[in-house]
Amino acid sequence: MKPTYGRVSRFGLMAYASSLDVIGCFGSSVYDVAILLQVISGHDRLDATSSKREVPDFANKLASIDNLDSKPLKGLRVGLIQETIGERVDAGVIQVVQSAASHLEQLGCVLSEISLPTFSLGLPAYYILASSEASSNLSRYDGIRYGKQVEAGELGALYGNSRGNGFGAEVKMRILMGTYALSAGYYDAYYKNAQQVRTLIKKCFKDAMKDNDILISPAAPSAAYKIGEKTDDPLAMYAGDIMTVNVNLAGLPALVVPCGYVDGGPSGLPVGLQMIAAPFREEELLKVGHIFEQTRRCFRFAPIS
Amino acid sequence: MASTSFFRGIRSNYWMACPFSISNRRCGPYFCTLQSSKAQTVPHKENIQGQNKVQERTSQSISRKPLEQIMHGYEAIIGIETHVQLSTTTKAFCSCPYFYGSRPNTNICPVCMGLPGTLPVLNSKVVNFAVKLALALNCELSMISKFDRKQYFYPDLPKGYQISQFDIPIATKGFIDLDLPVEFGGGHRRFGITRVHMEEDAGKLLHSEGSYSQVDLNRAGVPLLEIVSEPDMRSGLEAAEYAAELQRLVRYLGVSNGNMQEGSLRCDVNVSVRPIGQVEFGTKVEIKNMNSFSAMNRAIDYEISRQTLLHSQGQSDQIVQETRLWEEGYQKTVTMRKKEGLADYRYFPEPDLPEVVLTNDYIENIRRSLPELPEAKRRRYEMMGLSLQDVLFLANDMSVAYFFDLTHENGADAKLAANWIMGDIAAFLKNEHLTIDEIKLTPNELANLIASIRDGTISGKIGKEILFELLSKGGTVKKIIEEKNLVQIVDPGEIKQW
Numbered sequence: 065m066k067p068t069y070g071r072v073s074r075f076g077l078m079a080y081a082s083s084l085d086v087i088g089c090f091g092s093s094v095y096d097v098a099i100l101l102q103v104i105s106g107h108d109r110l111d112a113t114s115s116k117r118e119v120p121d122f123a124n125k126l127a128s129i130d131n132l133d134s135k136p137l138k139g140l141r142v143g144l145i146q147e148t149i150g151e152r153v154d155a156g157v158i159q160v161v162q163s164a165a166s167h168l169e170q171l172g173c174v175l176s177e178i179s180l181p182t183f184s185l186g187l188p189a190y191y192i193l194a195s196s197e198a199s200s201n202l203s204r205y206d207g208i209r210y211g212k213q214v215e216a217g218e219l220g221a222l223y224g225n226s227r228g229n230g231f232g233a234e235v236k237m238r239i240l241m242g243t244y245a246l247s248a249g250y251y252d253a254y255y256k257n258a259q260q261v262r263t264l265i266k267k268c269f270k271d272a273m274k275d276n277d278i279l280i281s282p283a284a285p286s287a288a289y290k291i292g293e294k295t296d297d298p299l300a301m302y303a304g305d306i307m308t309v310n311v312n313l314a315g316l317p318a319l320v321v322p323c324g325y326v327d328g329g330p331s332g333l334p335v336g337l338q339m340i341a342a343p344f345r346e347e348e349l350l351k352v353g354h355i356f357e358q359t360r361r362c363f364r365f366a367p368i369s
Numbered sequence: 370m371a372s373t374s375f376f377r378g379i380r381s382n383y384w385m386a387c388p389f390s391i392s393n394r395r396c397g398p399y400f401c402t403l404q405s406s407k408a409q410t411v412p413h414k415e416n417i418q419g420q421n422k423v424q425e426r427t428s429q430s431i432s433r434k435p436l437e438q439i440m441h442g443y444e445a446i447i448g449i450e451t452h453v454q455l456s457t458t459t460k461a462f463c464s465c466p467y468f469y470g471s472r473p474n475t476n477i478c479p480v481c482m483g484l485p486g487t488l489p490v491l492n493s494k495v496v497n498f499a500v501k502l503a504l505a506l507n508c509e510l511s512m513i514s515k516f517d518r519k520q521y522f523y524p525d526l527p528k529g530y531q532i533s534q535f536d537i538p539i540a541t542k543g544f545i546d547l548d549l550p551v552e553f554g555g556g557h558r559r560f561g562i563t564r565v566h567m568e569e570d571a572g573k574l575l576h577s578e579g580s581y582s583q584v585d586l587n588r589a590g591v592p593l594l595e596i597v598s599e600p601d602m603r604s605g606l607e608a609a610e611y612a613a614e615l616q617r618l619v620r621y622l623g624v625s626n627g628n629m630q631e632g633s634l635r636c637d638v639n640v641s642v643r644p645i646g647q648v649e650f651g652t653k654v655e656i657k658n659m660n661s662f663s664a665m666n667r668a669i670d671y672e673i674s675r676q677t678l679l680h681s682q683g684q685s686d687q688i689v690q691e692t693r694l695w696e697e698g699y700q701k702t703v704t705m706r707k708k709e710g711l712a713d714y715r716y717f718p719e720p721d722l723p724e725v726v727l728t729n730d731y732i733e734n735i736r737r738s739l740p741e742l743p744e745a746k747r748r749r750y751e752m753m754g755l756s757l758q759d760v761l762f763l764a765n766d767m768s769v770a771y772f773f774d775l776t777h778e779n780g781a782d783a784k785l786a787a788n789w790i791m792g793d794i795a796a797f798l799k800n801e802h803l804t805i806d807e808i809k810l811t812p813n814e815l816a817n818l819i820a821s822i823r824d825g826t827i828s829g830k831i832g833k834e835i836l837f838e839l840l841s842k843g844g845t846v847k848k849i850i851e852e853k854n855l856v857q858i859v860d861p862g863e864i865k866q867w
Contacts, residue, residue: 076486083720114489114724197720200518203529204483208584223522246715248522255717 069315070115073108081197096353098122129358135172143178146279156326160335164323189261190309198243283320283336319349432639445673447602457493460488461592473585481590483527495592498624508543516719525572535716539564546744547614561599609662658694668695753783768779775812781819809843817846
């Protein structure tokens with residue numbers, strides 16, 4: 065579960081991209097996730113971006129399978145995002161997600177396909193904003209107050225060598241990208257444009273939410289790739305985030321539940337179904353996720369409570 | 370100073386979660402290792418001496434001619450950036466108190482140290498003070514403003530960026546009115562204010578003996594207001610008076626102690642010179658390190674002379690964009706650093722802080738709470754028929770003005786009250802090193818004293834004696850007159866009996 069931006073305090077979290085950072089929770093069941101979310105949610109006076117909204121009793125509202133009728137999600141409007149089941153998405157993934165959508169229909173949901181025209185803009189905007197903020201947030205790791213300081217005769221070298229030694233390659237690349245995007249003469253072309261894209265994406269989601277209670281998509285364009293498989297091609301790795309970055313940019317809550325398998329490995333690879341709701345509607349996601357998880361018994365490792 | 374003692378002051382109430390056990394680490398070269406090279410803020414002695422030789426001729430000719438003579442055909446353009454340290458109880462973005470002169474690193478917490486995982490939370494008093502000053506400076510307020518990060522690496526800047534306001538400051542387009550002192554010819558001036566914005570201060574580097582420097586983060590995160598003037602000043606005097614008026618204003622408003630020596634009011638001055646009639650500005654030079662108004666005056670006039678001489682000698686190409694330091698000991702400005710292009714601070718909106726939204730109610734409440742400001746006071750005193758000299762003296766210090774106002778309200782004639790305050794009372798304060806708040810004389814008794822002289826009960830001479838009694842011991846005029854039987858005898862018949 066990735067809650068709404070601001071639902072969970074970021075105080076104590078080492079900041080990566082402050083306007084995108086959200087503390088989420090993993091669990092072996094939706095119920096567990098609900099318990100955990102309940103505990104970590106709520107306003108914190110030490111985080112000015114944390115929301116003062118009341119936190120619902122997430123876990124207590126989840127119905128047991130024995131009390132469900134045949135159409136427990138009757139009337140729930142579900143929008144399957146067209147752009148997430150098209151080009152550059154693994155055919156097996158598309159198939160599993162469509163079958164999960166049918167399952168939701170059987171549970172009583174009203175399914176429709178919807179379009180998010182700004183969908184493809186999310187990835188570049190996300191990487192510009194995230195690395196810009198990261199380049200700034202990681203400035204404090206300078207070796208001056210703590211950490212490994214490389215002694216040097218000159219201030220520039222002290223900073224350069226301490227940071228050069230301390231950070232790994234991927235982090236350095238993102239700091240460089242972010243620094244570049246914020247530099248004089250490039251700010252408008254990159255950071256500012258990305259912020260504008262972000263505003264458009266938010267608006268797009270808002271429009272889509274007018275006619276739908278939740279939106280669904282695959283959680284990733286393909287099943288997991290092998291460790292080290294794409295290390296030499298960072299862009300291919302970043303492309304794996306395409307399904308989730310839009311949600312992150314819009315600050316919306318999203319829940320991913322396992323929904324089936326594609327071929328690969330000794331016993332197939334799991335595919336996640338992403339469900340997206342309007343801001344602070346985690347409750348809705350948990351409810352749908354919980355029912356989905358309990359009724360869709362085709363996969364092997366989701367424990368039934 | 371032993372750097373092991375540096376972090377002993379970390380408060381550990383709800384910060385117990387602080388993951389770094391800094392307090393018990395030995396940190397010889399740990400917190401403090403930069404060698405004094407570029408980081409040094411004070412130029413090397415040789416450097417100054419080298420500059421001396423080069424500039425000797427210039428400076429001699431400067432001292433011989435009066436400024437007006439040198440300036441013939443040229444004009445100076447001066448703009449000032451002022452940083453005012455706010456006297457809020459706690460810092461701008463955390464709950465640390467700040468006391469000037471505290472032991473290094475005793476007024477700090479994980480937030481103002483920039484430790485991982487910490488976040489800034491805006492102190493609402495900072496906004497309150499900013500709005501106060503903005504209103505006093507006749508500014509337009511931004512109903513929505515935001516914070517930005519100004520990024521650069523320096524050991525006194527723990528987060529690697531300063532939280533400041535960039536493209537949408539809280540206030541813009543104001544002005545300040547002031548009167549030049551009578552002894553310099555007087556005259557009313559109005560100088561434009563470009564903007565006022567909120568930001569946080571950085572810490573301090575202590576350059577000690579040896580091959581390292583130490584960092585004191587007490588000042589890091591202390592709230593500042595930066596006030597940028599229009600380039601409206603034309604002389605060192607005007608610039609110094611601008612700064613003095615700002616000091617008066619922040620003291621009247623109670624937003625800062627305005628103390629230059631402590632660094633609560635810091636002025637960076639931009640000076641350029643151009644031939645009269647030329648539209649574009651000359652190359653501007655920034656001057657720092659002036660810690661009194663008179664130093665400002667002298668530093669700027671020195672810099673104007675230096676630049677004007679270079680202009681008139683056809684060497685205007687030697688005026689380069691740079692930062693120069695005022696050397697009080699040498700009474701001259703020396704190069705601190707030449708600008709290598711414009712610094713790129715990579716500003717971007719601070720994602721950790723929401724926008725600052727003002728409401729009309731909030732602003733009006735503050736407007737109603739403003740005290741009578743120096744300019745209004747001066748104009749009111751002028752209307753009372755006081756001379757400009759009296760007006761400036763009385764309005765200069767809020768406590769003096771308050772004392773005067775009360776005396777006047779208690780029936781004393783304005784001119785007589787002013788004379789007593791500026792004469793014997795001021796002299797007493799000076800001798801005894803007291804402020805007007807600390808004396809035993811009350812405004813009411815001063816009014817009574819003036820009335821007693823006026824109605825002939827006592828003579829002016831006796832009045833003075835009574836004044837000193839009141840100043841040092843207190844009491845009432847009536848009682849002292851009775852006790853000492855000091856009533857003036859005005860009946861000639863009665864006098865004859867003696």
